[in-house]
Amino acid sequence: MKKSLFLSLAISASSFLSAQTLTNTKGSEYQFTVVKNLDASAVQNQNQTGTCWSFSALSFFESELMRMGKGKDFNFSEMFVAHKAYPLKADNYVRMHGRTNFGEGAGFPDVIHVLRKYGMMPEEAYTGKKNPKDQHNHSMLEATLKAILAVAADDKNTKIDFDAVHNTVENTCDAYLGKIPEKFSYKGKDYTPKTYAEATGINADDYIFITSFTHHDFYTKFALEVPDNWNWETMYNLPLNEFQEVMKNAINMGYTFAWAADVSEKGFRFKEGLAIVPQIPFAEMTDEQKTDMVKKPQAQLAITQEMRQLAFDNYETQDDHGMHIVGMVKDQNNTPYYIVKNSWGKDRNECDGYFYASESYVLYKTTSIMLHKKALPAAIAKKLGIVQ
Numbered sequence: 001m002k003k004s005l006f007l008s009l010a011i012s013a014s015s016f017l018s019a020q021t022l023t024n025t026k027g028s029e030y031q032f033t034v035v036k037n038l039d040a041s042a043v044q045n046q047n048q049t050g051t052c053w054s055f056s057a058l059s060f061f062e063s064e065l066m067r068m069g070k071g072k073d074f075n076f077s078e079m080f081v082a083h084k085a086y087p088l089k090a091d092n093y094v095r096m097h098g099r100t101n102f103g104e105g106a107g108f109p110d111v112i113h114v115l116r117k118y119g120m121m122p123e124e125a126y127t128g129k130k131n132p133k134d135q136h137n138h139s140m141l142e143a144t145l146k147a148i149l150a151v152a153a154d155d156k157n158t159k160i161d162f163d164a165v166h167n168t169v170e171n172t173c174d175a176y177l178g179k180i181p182e183k184f185s186y187k188g189k190d191y192t193p194k195t196y197a198e199a200t201g202i203n204a205d206d207y208i209f210i211t212s213f214t215h216h217d218f219y220t221k222f223a224l225e226v227p228d229n230w231n232w233e234t235m236y237n238l239p240l241n242e243f244q245e246v247m248k249n250a251i252n253m254g255y256t257f258a259w260a261a262d263v264s265e266k267g268f269r270f271k272e273g274l275a276i277v278p279q280i281p282f283a284e285m286t287d288e289q290k291t292d293m294v295k296k297p298q299a300q301l302a303i304t305q306e307m308r309q310l311a312f313d314n315y316e317t318q319d320d321h322g323m324h325i326v327g328m329v330k331d332q333n334n335t336p337y338y339i340v341k342n343s344w345g346k347d348r349n350e351c352d353g354y355f356y357a358s359e360s361y362v363l364y365k366t367t368s369i370m371l372h373k374k375a376l377p378a379a380i381a382k383k384l385g386i387v388q
Contacts, residue, residue, distance in 0.1 A: 012361040028272075029296035032329040032356065036251050037068040037339065040326045041075060043353035045345035048137035050104030053228070053260075054078040054085075054320035055343035060258040060370065063326060067254060070201060078096055079128020079136070080121040080193065083173045083180055084114045086141075089230055090149055090169040094160065098153030101227040102146065104138050107259050108370040109209060110320065116204050119193030125184040128177045145169060181317035208376075208386065209235035211368040212243035214309045219383050224368060226238035226319035234370055236384050240305040244363055246376055247325075251338070255375035256326045259340065262317045262365045269294050270342065274350035277301045277360040299332045300360035308364060319367040329356060338362055 041062040048057050058076040063075050069351040085106055093102040109275065116121075129136065151157075152165045174180075183192055191199065219233040238246065250257050266282040268275045272294040279299040280289065291299075311317040327339035337356040346353040374388050381388050 004104065007321065008192065024128050027295055031332040032337070035328040035330055037252070037327040038254060038256050038384060039063055039072065040256070041340050041347050043341060044343050046343045047135040048139060051078060052343050053106045053108060053322040054081045054111060056324045057108045059324040059341060060256060063256045064202065064372065065200060074124040076128045077121040077123045077128065078182060079177055080126045081111055081114045082120045083128060083177050086173050087108050087166055087169045088113070090099065090145065090332050091166055092230055093149050094153045094162065094165055097155055098149070101230045102149060104142055105228040107228050107233065107260065107319070109231060112204050112207060113231065115197060115202065119197035120200065121184070121193050121196060122186050126180055126260045130178055131305055141172070142173045144172055148172065207370055208373050209233065209368050209370050210238060210246060211235050212238050212240050212308065213312060214305060217225060226367060228319055238380065240308060240363060242380055246380060247362065247369065249377050250375035251328050252372050253375055255372050256324060257321045257369045257371035258373070259369055260319050260367045261321060263321045267361060270355055271349045273349050273355045275357035276354060277358060277364050284336065297333050297335060298334055300358050303360050303363040311364065316348045317365055317367065336385065
């Protein structure tokens, strides 16, 4: 692997931290010590698609199967999920007369919805590419679907052949992504998507969604008001301190989690393998301080519930990317960071497609997470009425 920020560690080979030490690069003074590093599958590349939600959620489920002792060679088909989700989103768009979101974006609940309704497939059985050597690119598919739906959802239509619209969307997905096989063979056994999903042992009922905002009551469920939550999936609402406790507890107990967050901050520096919220606002930094920001550890801003809410209300925090958190490290100042697996391939930064998000960044910019209900501390699960 490429060399990256210095890491002081002694761990077995898993995910990207596969060497005993990683030397720093370009003068970086960051020194990370691993707190917990959990198993993860290989970094994938969503390429020219807005399907990070599918890549990150399936990466999470691949880690879940590793945690469950089911093996380490799972590679689920992200495009099976995307193909199945497009018609569902299209149905909703037409029923809402075009007054809702339609596009490549979606959320972790959509993966659960597809899992329940249709099942899953391995990448080997369905790549979602007409030519296996091509990169994923949904620009023409999305433009075509939007053109179809613009007519179908027009208020001037007094009679809509709903089945015809649905079938047209299905056929368009087939044309661009390839038709999904009803049956397939994998590792010497025959499956349908439903029987394959059952064979993995993943139980959709075990997984929950959690967030932390004050515009709804804590310890209740609500539909998070972000455009990609087109299906109005509800999630549990926790105070920030307990949200923080859930995430730490999950990692320490061996559970990874899928992470939906905003990555538009000045401190999101994927190329340098960092996502941070310095105590000094970026606008007040000197040029030297801006340079130092990615070269040496910075004091991180203390995040409050009020700051989180204001950023969400001002559209500064939006649900614009899905990722997968697989561990924690600390820098030489004892500042905690989460290890984040991204879906932009291995070559866009020097951490093999991973990066380190400070706990401050995660607390500030998270919109929601998906995790196994057993990853919750027992006292918090009881408050939410969740039986573990």
